[in-house]
Amino acid sequence: MSSYRDLKQECYEANMALPKFGLVDLTFGNVSVFDRAEAVFAIKSSGVEYAKLTPEDIAIVDLGGKQVEGKLRPSSDTETHRRLFQVFEGIRSVVHSHSRHAVAFAQAGKAIPCFGTTHADYFRGEVPITRAMTQAEVTGRYEWETGNVIVERFRNLNPLEVSGVLVHGHGPFAWGANGMEAVENAFALEIVAEMALKTLQINPQSPPLAQYLIDKHFLRKHGDGAYYGQK
Amino acid sequence: MSSYRDLKQECYEANMALPKFGLVDLTFGNVSVFDRAEAVFAIKSSGVEYAKLTPEDIAIVDLGGKQVEGKLRPSSDTETHRRLFQVFEGIRSVVHSHSRHAVAFAQAGKAIPCFGTTHADYFRGEVPITRAMTQAEVTGRYEWETGNVIVERFRNLNPLEVSGVLVHGHGPFAWGANGMEAVENAFALEIVAEMALKTLQINPQSPPLAQYLIDKHFLRKHGDGAYYGQK
Amino acid sequence: MSSYRDLKQECYEANMALPKFGLVDLTFGNVSVFDRAEAVFAIKSSGVEYAKLTPEDIAIVDLGGKQVEGKLRPSSDTETHRRLFQVFEGIRSVVHSHSRHAVAFAQAGKAIPCFGTTHADYFRGEVPITRAMTQAEVTGRYEWETGNVIVERFRNLNPLEVSGVLVHGHGPFAWGANGMEAVENAFALEIVAEMALKTLQINPQSPPLAQYLIDKHFLRKHGDGAYYGQK
Amino acid sequence: MSSYRDLKQECYEANMALPKFGLVDLTFGNVSVFDRAEAVFAIKSSGVEYAKLTPEDIAIVDLGGKQVEGKLRPSSDTETHRRLFQVFEGIRSVVHSHSRHAVAFAQAGKAIPCFGTTHADYFRGEVPITRAMTQAEVTGRYEWETGNVIVERFRNLNPLEVSGVLVHGHGPFAWGANGMEAVENAFALEIVAEMALKTLQINPQSPPLAQYLIDKHFLRKHGDGAYYGQK
Numbered sequence: 001m002s003s004y005r006d007l008k009q010e011c012y013e014a015n016m017a018l019p020k021f022g023l024v025d026l027t028f029g030n031v032s033v034f035d036r037a038e039a040v041f042a043i044k045s046s047g048v049e050y051a052k053l054t055p056e057d058i059a060i061v062d063l064g065g066k067q068v069e070g071k072l073r074p075s076s077d078t079e080t081h082r083r084l085f086q087v088f089e090g091i092r093s094v095v096h097s098h099s100r101h102a103v104a105f106a107q108a109g110k111a112i113p114c115f116g117t118t119h120a121d122y123f124r125g126e127v128p129i130t131r132a133m134t135q136a137e138v139t140g141r142y143e144w145e146t147g148n149v150i151v152e153r154f155r156n157l158n159p160l161e162v163s164g165v166l167v168h169g170h171g172p173f174a175w176g177a178n179g180m181e182a183v184e185n186a187f188a189l190e191i192v193a194e195m196a197l198k199t200l201q202i203n204p205q206s207p208p209l210a211q212y213l214i215d216k217h218f219l220r221k222h223g224d225g226a227y228y229g230q231k
Numbered sequence: 232m233s234s235y236r237d238l239k240q241e242c243y244e245a246n247m248a249l250p251k252f253g254l255v256d257l258t259f260g261n262v263s264v265f266d267r268a269e270a271v272f273a274i275k276s277s278g279v280e281y282a283k284l285t286p287e288d289i290a291i292v293d294l295g296g297k298q299v300e301g302k303l304r305p306s307s308d309t310e311t312h313r314r315l316f317q318v319f320e321g322i323r324s325v326v327h328s329h330s331r332h333a334v335a336f337a338q339a340g341k342a343i344p345c346f347g348t349t350h351a352d353y354f355r356g357e358v359p360i361t362r363a364m365t366q367a368e369v370t371g372r373y374e375w376e377t378g379n380v381i382v383e384r385f386r387n388l389n390p391l392e393v394s395g396v397l398v399h400g401h402g403p404f405a406w407g408a409n410g411m412e413a414v415e416n417a418f419a420l421e422i423v424a425e426m427a428l429k430t431l432q433i434n435p436q437s438p439p440l441a442q443y444l445i446d447k448h449f450l451r452k453h454g455d456g457a458y459y460g461q462k
Numbered sequence: 463m464s465s466y467r468d469l470k471q472e473c474y475e476a477n478m479a480l481p482k483f484g485l486v487d488l489t490f491g492n493v494s495v496f497d498r499a500e501a502v503f504a505i506k507s508s509g510v511e512y513a514k515l516t517p518e519d520i521a522i523v524d525l526g527g528k529q530v531e532g533k534l535r536p537s538s539d540t541e542t543h544r545r546l547f548q549v550f551e552g553i554r555s556v557v558h559s560h561s562r563h564a565v566a567f568a569q570a571g572k573a574i575p576c577f578g579t580t581h582a583d584y585f586r587g588e589v590p591i592t593r594a595m596t597q598a599e600v601t602g603r604y605e606w607e608t609g610n611v612i613v614e615r616f617r618n619l620n621p622l623e624v625s626g627v628l629v630h631g632h633g634p635f636a637w638g639a640n641g642m643e644a645v646e647n648a649f650a651l652e653i654v655a656e657m658a659l660k661t662l663q664i665n666p667q668s669p670p671l672a673q674y675l676i677d678k679h680f681l682r683k684h685g686d687g688a689y690y691g692q693k
Numbered sequence: 694m695s696s697y698r699d700l701k702q703e704c705y706e707a708n709m710a711l712p713k714f715g716l717v718d719l720t721f722g723n724v725s726v727f728d729r730a731e732a733v734f735a736i737k738s739s740g741v742e743y744a745k746l747t748p749e750d751i752a753i754v755d756l757g758g759k760q761v762e763g764k765l766r767p768s769s770d771t772e773t774h775r776r777l778f779q780v781f782e783g784i785r786s787v788v789h790s791h792s793r794h795a796v797a798f799a800q801a802g803k804a805i806p807c808f809g810t811t812h813a814d815y816f817r818g819e820v821p822i823t824r825a826m827t828q829a830e831v832t833g834r835y836e837w838e839t840g841n842v843i844v845e846r847f848r849n850l851n852p853l854e855v856s857g858v859l860v861h862g863h864g865p866f867a868w869g870a871n872g873m874e875a876v877e878n879a880f881a882l883e884i885v886a887e888m889a890l891k892t893l894q895i896n897p898q899s900p901p902l903a904q905y906l907i908d909k910h911f912l913r914k915h916g917d918g919a920y921y922g923q924k
Contacts, residue, residue, distance in 0.1 A: 025884060026877065027922075028811075047922030076913060076921045098811045100884070104891030107808040108899045115338040117401045118259075118329045135905045142909060169902050170810045184257065191256060191331070197891060198335030198428060206339045209400050212366045216373060220307060228307045229258075229278030346569040348632045349490075349560050415488065422487060422562070429566030429659060437570045440631050443597045447604060451538060459538045460489075460509030577800040579863045580721075580791050646719065653718060653793070660797030660890060668801045671862050674828045678835060682769060690769045691720075691740030 004042060004060050004069060007035050010093075011042035012055040014179025018097060019050045021187045029097040030075040033179045034085045036092070039063040041085055045072035076143065083147025084175065088159040091175040093182035101193035102172035105129070109168060112192060113208045115199045120209060120217035121228075122188040124161040128153050132168045146170070161218070164189045235273060235291050235300060238266050242273035243286040245324060245410025250281045252418045254328040261306040264324045264410045265316045270294040272316055276303035307374065314378025315406065319390040322406040324413035332424035333403035336360070340399060343423060344439045346430045351440060351448035352459075353419040355392040359384050363399045377401075392449070395420040466504060466522050466531060469497050473504035474517040476555060476641025481512045483649045485559040492537040495555045495641045496547045501525040503547055507534035538605065545609025546637065550621040553637040555644035563655035564634035567591070571630060574654060575670045577661045582671060582679035583690075584650040586623040590615050594630045608632070623680070626651040697735060697753050697762060700728050704735035705748040707786060707872025712743045714880045716790040723768040726786045726872045727778045732756040734778055738765035769836065776840025777868065781852040784868040786875035794886035795865035798822070802861060805885060806901045808892045813902060813910035814921075815881040817854040821846050825861045839863075854911070857882040 002008065014031040018024045027050070032043035045057045059070035065082055067074060075081075081094045105112050105127075112127040114120055119127075130149040137145035150165050150173060163185045164174035174189050176182035199206050221228040233239065245262040249255045258281075263274035271293045279288055290301035296313055298305060306312075312325045336343050336358075343358040345351055350358075361380040368376035381396050381404060394416045395405035405420050407413035430437050452459040464470065476493040480486045489512075494505035507519045521532035523540055525548065537543075543556045567574050567589075574589040576582055581589075592611040599607035612627050612635060625647045626636035636651050638644035661668050683690040695701065707724040711717045720743075725736035738750045752763035754771055756779065768774075774787045798805050798820075805820040807813055812820075823842040830838035843858050843866060856878045857867035867882050869875035892899050914921040 026880070045923070072923055100888055101891060103809060103811060103888050104895055107888060107892040108896035110895055115400070116334060118334055132903070133906070135903070138903075138905050138909050169808070169906060187257070195331055195334050195338060197895060198332060199338040201432065201894065202335055202341055202428060203339035210363070210366070210369075212369050213364070213400060216369050230276070230303055346631070347565060349565055418488070426562055426565050426569060429563060430569040432663065433566055433572055433659060434570035441594070441597070441600075443600050444595070444631060447600050461507070461534055577862070578796060580796060649719070657793055657796050657800060660794060661800040663894065664797055664803055664890060665801035672825070672828070672831075674831050675826070675862060678831050692738070692765055 002060075002069060004035070004040065007033055007040075007042045008055050008058040008060070010179045011044070011058045012053065014093060014095070014183050015044045015053060015058075016050065017180065017183045018095070018186075021183065023097040023099045023183075023186055023190060024050070025098070029095070030077055030081075031093060031095045031179060031182060032075075032078075032081040032085075033093045034091070036085075040068060041081065043074045043078055043081060045070065046075050048072065077146075079141065079143035080147040080150075080173070083144055084150065084173070087147075087151045088154070088175065090160050090177075091163075092177050093179045094173060094175045095182045095186040096171070096173050097186050097190070098171045099186070099190035099193075101197055102166060102190050103170075104197065105193050106166040106171050107169060111166065112189075112196050113206075114214055115196050115206055116209055117213065117217045118195060119192040120214040121221050122185060122192070123164065124214060124218040126208070127164050127166060127172075127189055127192070128157065128162065129166040130168050161222075233300060235266070235271065238264055238271075238273045239286050239289040239291070241410045242275070242289045243284065245326070245414050246275045246284060246289075247281065248411065248414045249326070249328060249417075252414065254330045254414075254417055254421060255281070256329070260326070260328040261308055261312075262324060262326045262410060262414065263306075263309075263312040263316075265322070267323070271299060272312065274305045274309055274312060276301065277306050279303065308377075310372065310374035311378040311381075311404070314375055315381065315404070318378075318382045319385070319406065321391050321408070322394075323408050324410045325404060325406045326413045326417040327402070327404050328417050328421070329402045330417070330421035330424075332428055333397060333421050334401075335428065336424050337397040337402050338400060342397065343420075343427050344437075345445055346427050346437055347440055348444065348448045349419075349426060350423040351445040352452050353416060353423065354395060355445060355449040357439070358395050358397060358403075358420055358423070359388065359393065360397040361399050392453075464531060466497070466502065469495055469502075469504045470517050470520040470522070472641045473506070473520045474515065476557070476645050477506045477515060477520075478512065479642065479645045480557070480559060480648075483645065485561045485645075485648055485652060486512070487560070491557070491559040492539055492543075493555060493557045493641055493644060494537075494540075494543040494547075496553070498554070502530060503543065505536045505540055505543060507532065508537050510534065539608075541603065541605035542609040542612075542635070545606055546612065546635070549609075549613045550616070550637065552622050552639075553625075554639050555641045556635060556637045557644045557648040558633070558635050559648050559652070560633045561648070561652035561655075563659055564628060564652050565632075566659065567655050568628040568633050569631060573628065574651075574658050575668075576676055577658050577668055578671060579675065579679045580650075580657060581654040582676040583683050584647060584654070585626060586676060586680040588670070589626050589628060589634075589651060589654070590619065590624065591628040592630050623684075695753075695762060697728070697733065700726055700733075700735045701748045701751040701753070703872045704737070704751045705746065707788070707876050708737045708746060708751075709743065710873065710876045711788070711790060711879075714876065716792045716876075716879055716883060717743070718791070722788070722790040723770055723774075724786060724788045724872060724875065725768075725771075725774040725778075727784070729778075729785070733761060734774065736767045736771055736774060738763065739768050741765065770839075772834065772836035773840040773843075773866070776837055777843065777866070780840075780844045781847070781868065783853050783870075784856075785870050786872045787866060787868045788875045788879040789864070789866050790879050790883070791864045792879070792883035792886075794890055795859060795883050796863075797890065798886050799859040799864050800862060804859065805882075805889050806899075807907055808889050808899055809902060810906065810910045811888060812885040813907040814914050815878060815885070816857060817907060817911040819901070820857050820859060820865075820882055820885070821850065821855065822859040823861050854915075
């Protein structure tokens with residue numbers, strides 16, 4: 001029996017939450033879950049339909065990039081996930097989707113401004129966007145370099161306070177402390193993208209939320225002073 | 232057995248109507264129901280998933296702000312609801328949601344103009360927006376002050392004729408004579424926000440509806456001369 | 463037993479199709495079906511929820527405006543339907559909805575241009591809009607005058623070729639040879655309104671379809687030379 | 694028993710996938726599947742509701758345009774499908790829909806720019822649009838000429854790399870190696886149209902994706918070097 005049964009199960013359930021939240025179509029999208037102690041992560045297999053996915057279809061890949069379990073080839077985006085687990089300490093799960101409003105911002109080359117408290121409940125400031133990738137990066141180790149442009153964009157950002165990003169011309173990645181939290185962040189990213197687009201349609205000059213209101217809402221839900229929920 | 236069983240049940244049912252009407256995602260949103268005679272109100276507990284909510288999870292809070300029943304902490308927005316019950320006579324239920332079009336107007340800093348009869352059937356004029364809250368208000372008793380900026384905005388408005396408001400940079404609050412009416416008003420507020428956005432997209436110079444047509448439609452459904460429905 | 467059982471059943475089924483097609487929310491909207499030989503029409507009762515509607519709740523009203531059957535008050539829009547049955551020969555059913563894109567055009571004061579073949583399959587030219595109603599019309603016999611501004615708008619239009627209209631600041635009316643055809647036209651009107659809005663968003667200078675293409679598509683589905691379908 | 698049972702079944706299943714993917718309303722839309730060896734194709738019958746469609750309702754038409762099987766008249770768009778099977782080698786199935794965002798681009802007279810990797814995963818460059826059809830073409834053999842303007846537009850394009858098109862003022866056609874692949878391409882075409890519209894709403898000056906990134910994503914999924922999926 002697999003020694004990664006729980007990891008695969010958590011990864012499977014998080015992947016199955018993607019279509020439930022309306023974040024993916026067809027075979028798009030993937031979730032990975034990381035076991036830092038064992039230095040391996042579970043990830044969706046490539047191109048498998050969600051309706052047919054089983055926990056056994058989840059691949060296990062080590063932090064060096066070698067597949068250590070699973071009969072199916074892991075997601076073609078595996079190298080991007082691997083790069084993020086290497087660099088972003090404290091995250092345990094990564095989600096990639098092609099959710100429509102988030103993709104639209106990525107395609108327009110624009111970060112998602114923090115226009116309101118719904119956004120600030122999840123992200124402490126704008127959801128940033130990477131620079132466009134160069135031809136050398138794209139024709140080289142493309143998926144690995146995708147991870148690198150994300151890491152580059154976060155040089156002065158805390159991934160635990162801004163738990164998502166847009167890859168230029170591509171789409172969103174989000175992450176969290178576990179599979180379901182990462183999916184929830186990916187869903188929140190899509191919702192705030194939708195609200196931001198509508199906000200710009202009503203008033204193209206809408207200013208971002210005041211920093212003190214961003215901080216208030218983010219810290220109401222995160223960190224030692226949080227008082228939202230039952231914890 | 233709780234002496235507030237009916238109040239909790241009404242509050243529970245109104246909260247469960249929020250996801251049914253598509254007004255909330257995740258754990259967003261809350262409904263309260265007020266018993267003016269007993270000076271207590273029932274309100275959703277904080278951060279609980281709708282799929283798991285039971286009538287027993289509803290908290291009872293008195294008009295002084297003290298929780299008098301319920302094992303779970305009440306909504307983090309409780310103080311806003313409490314302030315509205317103190318000031319707005321004749322309302323018995325308050326709804327807070329993050330419905331997407333209403334949030335977009337709140338984020339854009341714009342009231343929802345009364346562009347048509349669908350709007351006038353529910354709100355006798357524009358759905359107003361509060362001023363932005365100051366840093367002192369946000370870092371102080373934030374949720375209480377949220378109630379205060381709503382009250383301030385209604386100095387010359389009748390909350391029984393305009394049964395909803397947008398809090399600047401945040402989202403909508405709506406109210407009514409009972410739980411289901413408050414939810415219906417929150418739903419109408421979201422629909423008219425959606426219609427108003429599309430109206431502006433077709434014609435950014437769309438004028439508001441003539442006052443005589445607003446009055447006609449509002450009074451067709453409300454007050455002594457109403458002739459809509461079977462009452 | 464009612465001598466209008468079939469008429470009420472047809473009217474009931476057409477009304478129940480409104481929520482199924484996503485054309486109405488809450489208690490909005492109504493369908494009537496006309497028996498020209500008997501000079502009476504069946505119409506939804508006012509303010510009744512669709513989930514609770516039964517064939518027995520359908521009211522029968524004669525062409526003079528007198529309710530001749532039914533315990534419940536007919537729709538508040540009854541006089542508008544009655545006016546259309548009086549004037550528009552050859553129609554047997556009228557639908558009124560508050561479907562969102564059609565309302566947006568009505569609120570923006572704009573007809574729906576015929577931008578494509580989807581539109582031309584149903585309407586032989588733009589879906590027209592009435593003038594705004596005067597204060598005298600609104601404070602007088604409002605619903606009757608609503609019928610009159612529609613009739614006025616159709617002075618040089620054939621209601622059998624253009625089977626729908628927008629009432630300025632209000633919303634759409636559509637009609638047809640029977641209950642289900644009228645509902646289908648109301649649904650087509652909403653779809654083409656949605657497509658027209660998106661068309662304008664992509665290219666605000668989009669020209670209307672050439673008349674020869676409008677005629678081709680309309681006549682492919684309507685009239686003696688039609689060759690769409692199995693008739 | 695029909696010698697085209699498998700062909701009809703494949704065609705039936707692909708047609709039934711259209712409403713499942715939200716690509717059609719009412720009786721709009723049709724899918725055909727081609728048997729090149731037998732020089733016949735299966736196609737939906739005209740104007741039949743999807744809920745009532747059975748495999749027996751699928752018509753068989755030969756490459757010369759003669760119906761060789763089926764009691765119901767084939768789709769009114771049959772001649773367009775036939776023309777594409779004659780000219781586009783290597784395609785086995787054609788889909789026509791009136792999906793809303795794709796129609797909006799067709800009505801606006803604009804190709805769908807390739808703004809991102811979701812688009813490039815399916816189409817190697819923009820989804821092109823035909824020229825407007827002339828009066829002679831429309832009043833002549835309209836559906837056949839529709840095929841011809843598509844063929845004309847592809848004079849310098851490879852239909853195996855760009856598996857869809859917009860007919861000016863009308864809507865999308867898509868194709869593929871089998872029924873389900875053609876439907877998937879029609880669905881992808883609608884999604885990328887939706888994303889492209891939102892992209893333009895955020896930034897009307899959005900540039901298309903760099904050609905090296907288009908090639909990377911298209912070739913990641915198509916051709917000998919593909920490494921997406923399990924093949």
